[in-house]
Amino acid sequence: xxxxxxxxxxxxxxxxxxxxxxxxxxxxxxxxxxxxxxxxxxxxxxxxxxxxxxxxxxxxxxxxxxxxxxxxxxxxxxxxxxxxxxxxxxxxxxxxxxxxxxxxxxxxxxxxxxxxxxxxxxxxxxxxxxxxxxxxxxxxxxxxxxxxxxxxxxxxxxxxxxxxxxxxxxxxxxxxxxxxxxxxxxxxxxxxxxxxxxxxxxxxxxxxxxxxxxxxxxxxxxxxxxxxxxxxxxxxxxxxxxxxxxxxxxxxxxxxxxxxxxxxxxxxxxxxxxxxxxxxxxxxxxxxxxxxxxxxxxxxxxxxxxxxxxxxxxxxxxxxxxxxxxxxxxxxxxxxxxxxxxxxxxxxxxxxxxxxxxxxxxxxxxxxxxxxxxxxxxxxxxxxxxxxxxxxxxxxxxxxxxxxxxxxxxxxxxxxxxxxxxxxxxxxxxxxxxxxxxxxxxxxxxxxxxxxxxxxxxxxxxxxxxxxxxxxxxxxxxx
RNA sequence: CGGGGUGUAGCGCAGUUGGUAGCGCGCUUGCUUUGGGAGCAAGAGGUCCCGGGUUCAAGUCCCGGCACCCCGACCA
Numbered sequence: 001x002x003x004x005x006x007x008x009x010x011x012x013x014x015x016x017x018x019x020x021x022x023x024x025x026x027x028x029x030x031x032x033x034x035x036x037x038x039x040x041x042x043x044x045x046x047x048x049x050x051x052x053x054x055x056x057x058x059x060x061x062x063x064x065x066x067x068x069x070x071x072x073x074x075x076x077x078x079x080x081x082x083x084x085x086x087x088x089x090x091x092x093x094x095x096x097x098x099x100x101x102x103x104x105x106x107x108x109x110x111x112x113x114x115x116x117x118x119x120x121x122x123x124x125x126x127x128x129x130x131x132x133x134x135x136x137x138x139x140x141x142x143x144x145x146x147x148x149x150x151x152x153x154x155x156x157x158x159x160x161x162x163x164x165x166x167x168x169x170x171x172x173x174x175x176x177x178x179x180x181x182x183x184x185x186x187x188x189x190x191x192x193x194x195x196x197x198x199x200x201x202x203x204x205x206x207x208x209x210x211x212x213x214x215x216x217x218x219x220x221x222x223x224x225x226x227x228x229x230x231x232x233x234x235x236x237x238x239x240x241x242x243x244x245x246x247x248x249x250x251x252x253x254x255x256x257x258x259x260x261x262x263x264x265x266x267x268x269x270x271x272x273x274x275x276x277x278x279x280x281x282x283x284x285x286x287x288x289x290x291x292x293x294x295x296x297x298x299x300x301x302x303x304x305x306x307x308x309x310x311x312x313x314x315x316x317x318x319x320x321x322x323x324x325x326x327x328x329x330x331x332x333x334x335x336x337x338x339x340x341x342x343x344x345x346x347x348x349x350x351x352x353x354x355x356x357x358x359x360x361x362x363x364x365x366x367x368x369x370x371x372x373x374x375x376x377x378x379x380x381x382x383x384x385x386x387x388x389x390x391x392x393x394x395x396x397x398x399x400x401x402x403x404x405x406x407x408x409x410x411x412x413x414x415x416x417x418x419x420x421x422x423x424x425x426x427x428x429x430x431x432x433x434x435x436x437x438x439x440x441x442x443x444x445x446x447x448x449x450x451x452x453x454x455x456x457x458x459x460x461x462x463x464x465x466x467x468x469x470x471x472x473x474x475x476x477x478x479x
Numbered sequence: 480c481g482g483g484g485u486g487u488a489g490c491g492c493a494g495u496u497g498g499u500a501g502c503g504c505g506c507u508u509g510c511u512u513u514g515g516g517a518g519c520a521a522g523a524g525g526u527c528c529c530g531g532g533u534u535c536a537a538g539u540c541c542c543g544g545c546a547c548c549c550c551g552a553c554c555a
Contacts, residue, residue: 144553224555294514333515351514
């Protein structure tokens with residue numbers, strides 16, 4: 001049950017976030033530091049996200065499989081950058097069945113290595129390609145500083161791993177998946193993300209190209225919400241993923257990998273939530289509508305519940321995910337606050353006056369107070385409710401998009417860049433050098449987020465060093 | 480790993496000069512309530528982080544350990 005008030009976002013954004021996660025019963029802290037329990041309500045949201053992704057993966061020819069959680073330590077040493085990137089955060093199993101193991105086993109932090117090993121056994125001919133496999137599961141990274149959903153030691157995700165005959169095909173795959181991520185983020189989660197390419201310093205350990213979708217949270221920090229990588233032949237050479245082409249010549253595969261995690265839930269909370277709690281986008285909300293009956297005595301209760309049951313049946317038949325909150329032990333006012341904390345997009349209130357007038361009261365979660373309330377007839381309610389859910393979905397996306405656009409700046413010089421990234425993003429020309437990137441990070445704590453795929457035409461001067469630059473990139477403080 | 484802080488009921492906390500443990504919320508039961516977080520009454524609930532020491536007596540004082548939180552360095 002939700003408790004009393006949250007701190008406001010303005011007072012303490014980090015604490016606001018923590019309390020929403022706990023009070024909305026999305027997740028809880030596990031006894032092991034850095035690990036979380038995803039509670040049923042949080043998991044229901046995750047299931048709705050995964051359903052949308054899985055559908056799109058399958059539509060584009062992918063298939064699911066499962067690879068083991070334990071990986072021989074030696075696999076990690078086969079790809080130099082990969083081991084350098086991941087070794088500080090590996091959890092290692094050294095004992096099994098009471099005996100010390102010959103070779104330590106790594107709890108997977110990501111599965112490129114074990115999947116590479118398996119692919120090398122399965123791929124022999126150009127006819128075996130492409131291999132388009134996705135896995136749903138969890139991984140473990142020994143994080144020093146954790147936060148529910150945003151960075152936990154263990155987290156849930158999907159990781160797709162594909163092998164192709166040509167570079168073109170692999171790159172196409174990387175972008176196809178990035179499009180799917182952006183589609184789900186924008187059209188399902190109502191988060192206006194930016195698709196782009198990561199800098200050399202920010203890319204995945206072992207990748208040749210990393211692309212990401214980046215979203216702006218309400219504290220104006222950036223959140224990398226999913227990544228899609230092109231590996232070239234880095235992993236195929238390390239794991240000998242080779243095939244004979246049409247000319248009977250041995251070739252290395254071109255591979256990709258891509259992932260979206262439970263971090264997306266953190267993004268949804270931080271993009272849409274308000275000072276009363278969560279606001280969930282209707283398309284993925286576990287509960288889209290809650291019905292709160294109101295009555296004073298037995299006689300009123302009978303009449304009100306009759307209407308409430310009828311409304312429930314009608315909306316259910318229309319395919320709306322809903323709940324009738326018939327708890328006797330709490331007042332309607334408590335229920336309003338409770339469901340607002342949980343982010344249910346639309347509330348229907350039914351009381352004696354509604355029974356009399358043949359109406360119900362609708363309260364939009366995204367428009368607090370009186371402005372969000374309207375009274376509609378009980379007839380054709382399913383159509384009215386569906387229409388309003390659609391409207392809430394688009395209004396959330398619109399609001400988030402306007403907020404993002406209002407907080408992306410185009411500073412005219414380095415001094416101004418330093419100012420804007422303190423409370424927003426900068427979108428600036430960048431020469432591509434690590435030194436300029438590092439300088440910004442040192443001066444401002446802002447890192448490069450990505451170079452959007454839709455680049456403005458022409459060229460400019462690097463915001464840091466003034467040298468010629470042909471790409472614009474986002475600078476922002478990030479999670 | 481460095482700097483700071485905190486460990487007392489499910490949660491948040493109080494506990495004076497050392498004297499045998501308390502408040503709020505939550506929970507249970509009953510009655511009255513219910514259009515924006517209801518009221519009254521009666522209950523249940525404790526390894527005071529762990530170990531040692533001082534003392535007639537330790538939540539309180541001393542020593543050692545552990546855990547967690549915040550700030551830094553590192554990160555999806």
